[in-house]
Structures are given as structure tokens and as C-alpha cells.
Amino acid sequence: MGFAGGNTGALPNHEHDPAVTRDGGALAANATSAGLADQSLLVSDGSNLQELTVGSNTNVLSISGGNLAWSAAAGGGATLTRHSVTQSTATSTSSTSYVDVPNMDTTMTGTGAGNCISFYTTTVQSSNDFAFTCEWSTDGNIPSSPTYDGTGGAGLGVNFSSVSLTLGSQTVKWMQKLTSAGTLIVCRNNTDAEAQWLEIS
């Protein structure tokens, strides 16, 4: 069969290059059929065009083993879990080694990787310098041993913080001590004290 314009000979490769006269022109949208399923994509395998059928709802296009494929979207934001304990009864101690702040403790529920942020807020009165720490059963005391000037008289509002190194179902408690002989009071005059923990996993 001759070509338009009367030429004869071998058929050239089938192309649609608009830059080449009588090369077939561009494929037209909504007018070119390819025998594909609805919403399929054409993907080259390096030799031929292959059909990539549509994935499931919420799937994303990704690469697996060097090939395009539909897959479930990766997990999004972190999981946050909050614990809190309040105290409204004053407690006094004369210990110069760490002792528990009564009832200011909890157990993490998260497993696996993650961290936990803790805050302890109270009103302190002390006859000498003092220290607070948060003891994590796996991670230890964080911060290790800060010291605060407690000789400023009566009633000092304080807020301590701690961030764990890991998560993993640790038990955790706030602890207190004096750094020299004396008396340390928390939740002074029965003002509310609160310990909070925010697990991030």
C-alpha cells in the first residue's frame, strides 16, 4: 500500500511526532483508545508499555523493588498519651538523699520507640538548698542532680521538667531531697501540686 503523497517502500517506525510532517500528529485526549481498564496507567518496562491498574482507595504511587506500584500510605503523626496526678496536701521531709514525692508517680503505657515529657509544679518552702529529679525506671534520673537555692523564705512556686530517653512501659516518679540538713516542704499550705507526663510514640 502506498503512503499519502505516493511514496513506497518499508514502513517507518510508528510515531506521533508533530514536528515531522505526516508522522501522525499528537495523540488526542479523550479520543485515543488503548484497551486499558478504567484509571489504569501506562508504564514502560524498558521495552514495552505495560498497564498499571489502579490501586485501592488512599493508596499512593511509590517504588518497590525498582518498579512503580500502588501501596498504602505511610503512618502519619505521633501518638500522644497524657497522664497526670494532683496533690493538695503538704508534705515535708528532712532527707538529704532522694525520697519519693508522695503519690507523684505513674507507669507509662506506650511500648516501643518514643519519649515522654514530664512536668512537676508545686509550691516549695525550704530551710536549705534542695534538689528535685524525675526517676525513670529504665533511663535513670533526669536531670541527674540539679540544686536550687531554697533559702529565700516562705512559698516559692516552682516547675520542674524532664524528658525521658526512651518509652517502653517505664515506671516514673518525682523525687526530692535537701542538699544539707533541714526541712523541705512541697505543696506548701496545701496549695495544689501536679505532675504531668506526655508520652510521644
Next chain:
Amino acid sequence: MILHFKKKLIHTNDMECHENYTHTISALCPKFKSSITGHITITHSEPFHEIWVTFYDQGKHENYSRGQTLSTNFNDIQKKYTGRVPTKTELEEL
């Protein structure tokens, strides 16, 4: 040794309450030096205060935590209590 009990105390303010009770223990047990040969922790609840009196008679600091006694080595301030350790009943009846 940790003696843990509840007792009514005359409570004016937190600091005075703690220090008054400390003097009471020291009068009973002259070798008890608060913060040095032992320590006292008080939760000033009403009508009964909850009290932990710790004597360092074992040569260790002791902390009552979640129902257990946890022992740690002495720091530079603490010393072993060498006096008589009273009974819990004695302290409850003070």
C-alpha cells in the same frame, strides 16, 4: 528501719509541725539527728498525718517507695544511727 504510721499532730503550719515532731523524736531518741542519722517525712493530711520515721540503723539511707524499702549508700552528711530504735507503738503514742 522505716516506721510508717498515722497520727494526729497539732498543726499550726507545715514547717513548725515538722520541726516540732522532730524535736519530739529527738527527745525520745537522743542519737536521732534529723537529716544525719535518720530523716522524717510527713504528709500533713487531716485528721491524721501520715508519718515515716527512718532510722539509719542499717548503715544505709532508706526510702519507702511504692510499698517497698529502697536502700542507698550514705552521702557525706549521713551517718549510722547507733541508738535504740523505738517501736512503732511508741511513736504512735508520743
